[in-house]
Amino acid sequence: MTAHAAAAREHAVVIGLEVHVQLETDTKIFCGCGTNFEDDEPNSHTCPTCLGLPGALPVLNEAAVEAGLKLATAIDADVPDETRFHRKNYYYPDLPKNFQITQYDSPLCENGALTVAIEDDEREIAIERAHLEEDPGSLQHAGGSGGIDTAEYTRVDYNRAGVPLMEIVTEPDFRGPEEVRAFLAKLTEVLEYLDVFDSSRDGSLRVDANISLVPGEDIEADGTIETEALTAANRTEVKNISSHKGAEKALAYEVTRQRNALQRDRTIEQETRHWDESRGVTVSMRSKEEEKDYRYFAEPDLPVLQVADRAEAVEIPELPDARRERFREEYGLSQAAARKLTSTRAVADFYERVADRFDPDVAASWVADTLLGELNYRDMRIGDVEDRFDGFVRLVELAETGEITEKNAEEVVLRAMLDEDLGPDDVIEREGLGATGEDEIERAVATAIDENPGAVEDYHTGEDGALNFLVGQVMGATGGSADPGTVNQLLRDELDG
Template sequence: MEERETIIGLEIHCQLDTRSKMFCGCSTDFRDDEPNTHTCPVCLGLPGSMPMVNKRAIEFALKVAKALNCAINEESEFSRKNYFYPDLDKAYQITQYDKPLAEWGKLLIDGDNGEREIRITRIHLEEDPGRSVHMGTTDRGKYTLIDYNRAGIPLIEIVTEPDLRSPKEARKFLNKLRATLEYLNVFDSEKEGSLRVDANISLKGSERVEVKNISSYKGVEKALTFEVTRQRNLIRRGQRIARETRHFVEARGVTTSSRSKEEENDYRYFPEPDLLPLRVASWVDAIDLPELPDARRERFVSQYGISSEHAKTLTGGLKLAEFYEAVAPADPALAATWTADYLLGELNYRDFTIEAMPRELFKELITLVKGDAITDKSAVEILRIILDAVKEGKEPERPQAIVDRLGLAKSSGDQVTQMIDEVIVEQPAAVADYYAGKMQALNFLVGQVMKKCRGRADPGHLNILLKEKLDKKV
């Protein structure tokens, strides 16, 4: 049976990094504070309270819309979306419905089969509901606590067309969008709950399923991969795919049925009577966009002469791009290779961000590699020693101090020559195999010299020296 095409559309809820909430003056800096302490009559929805729109939130949303090539509507309008849920204190959410702030944008990604344009259906403003804290798991919890500190945080919802064709493409889109939002300085990806995703997924010709409130980039790919497998298995067994809302249980990597899918009329939308329509399209001309990821990638290639692949990796996040530009003066090409190919792997292994690596120490490490003072193997060892010190909360040593303490300086020419002579004497069988035409014997001899010098020599250079010395003896 031919497998059906996967069709995915995303609804991304992004908290705007403003100091106050969407419709009141309560602080958004609540994450380390006691629950229910950043509230007022407006964000609690108490009778008689009146909302007032946060101008900075509108400016941030317009900035995002402009960066995503959206058309700004001449007039947009807030509506009430009515539904009951414990963390929705007013029993309605102020959002935008049939008159959103902006529509019809696009974002380019590296898709499964080359560069692809993902269409943006709409961007609209709304307020975040409160937060449910489940004591136990969401499906088997003993009880749930409600924290209204988050109620009223400014959100933009970015809705895509169903243009994504795999879970991997969905994750790539989110990574590109996250980077764009960071470059715009409207969003802090490191804040808990700052980005949440609802994913609509179907196999061509089948009913659409919505997977709600996925809270991580990896989680999106995992949830959608599980859902593709689940739906394909149902089709193979001749069963019907139900139109429903499902919840992603991240700890188990599965989706579970939550409820039947709501229709728009279930929410009883109507215009928010306490807020006037927005007419802000004219504000866009005054918004200056910063250098965005694609433009920065092109500049890195032209200015620093690095590969397009390295440039793509290094511009994948604002802080990573800034880190690279800070260390590039040591040697742009080496800095790109060591940041993208070595440092990021070590950081990911330790669940660190780029900020964990002291820039000056990394520049010194690059300088040592460039000056041929240490081997790549020794440089990796030094990098790990520095990051392990950071993980333990200690002050890391400078790379040169580590070289001196552990004797990691590259072996000199005379030392290497002496070690080669010793290995030739100590390994007569391997030498005989080399003369018999077994070229793998040369690799063995190189390994023996590397062992003697504790990795402080270049294997490629050793290969040349050993071959020259052996060939002279013939």
């Protein structure tokens, strides 16, 4: 190994994030334009304010402030007595005013933290600050390969301009791309529990990641890094990451790129790079801007906000970690089941409604294993079937009372309910899946024994699988409507008698 290669390997990965999440409000942050425009024509949800036309003035959306204070409470952040907005000046086609209304040196909250499970360990990721701002418009690169560096032209859609954003800035606490993915998953979970964010909306989460390779000797035993060491290790900012998986892939690529540069004794340039997801590479965009380049100054058209008292009055729901622990204690669920059933607030709410009707373990099996598995296969969410809750409960009842076999309930009825929007009784009647009577099962058992003397002989000689073969014959004869447990016992009684 060369000296340069050894030196590159001794460098530690240091990552800090700027996570931009769209807040779920009915209107934009500074005007009355609606935020539900996913299926509408480009530039159809705009007005003089969000287009930055002369004379138009911003009016702050109270719901956006409330959403930000909910997050501040959830991450146990400090909320100041006062906060205010600033103008961040830069020139780009998606920013119609040529400045962005944001918060600079007086953010909505500071010094928070989020506990994240990383492999078998739990770590606290420090959150430096979270602040409110307006989203720019969206750019659609067209022609060529469609990438930002190869496009022949770019379309601009200002429907998104002015949608409320919360920018969440972490400390440089991450030591690998997989840790970033775990943090983003946990942050998304918390935001959805707070009911201020919808991860299913296109572009609702975007990540800018600052990444440096720092010499190992500059990292303290407790993992802390002096500011001077971080400054000396030029960092790159990777922008336009739009998913948890994309963040891990983009940063893994960038770590490899920087390690290769160090091995070749090249200097890491301080620059902004674009993540081209289609090609799986980062591409240089421009030199990294510094704070002074944005020429921040106070927004003159918005007053100072008094937020401390309002923050004290904010109420938030039970958060995922607390709900997970309660599920384990109240319902006796395993850690794995509790985690799956609290993956989103909607899933947890759905499970508790089912657990009110049935044994908690039965409810957990049906929701966590059966229903969520079928939904994932269809790329559906629990919210897509909330209006079919009564039908789902009826299906569980039919299976639990033996009116239909669990196999048919799961593999035939539930799938038809999801695919065709039918009620369980309708599917059962159409498919002829009513439970088979005991007399018919006994006749099928006798027939299976008579017609398969070889399997009977194998059973008596202890051959594994012989009984299962006979059970299959009976289940086939009854169209799968017999209870497998009953069939198994009747066969044993006849064969052992």
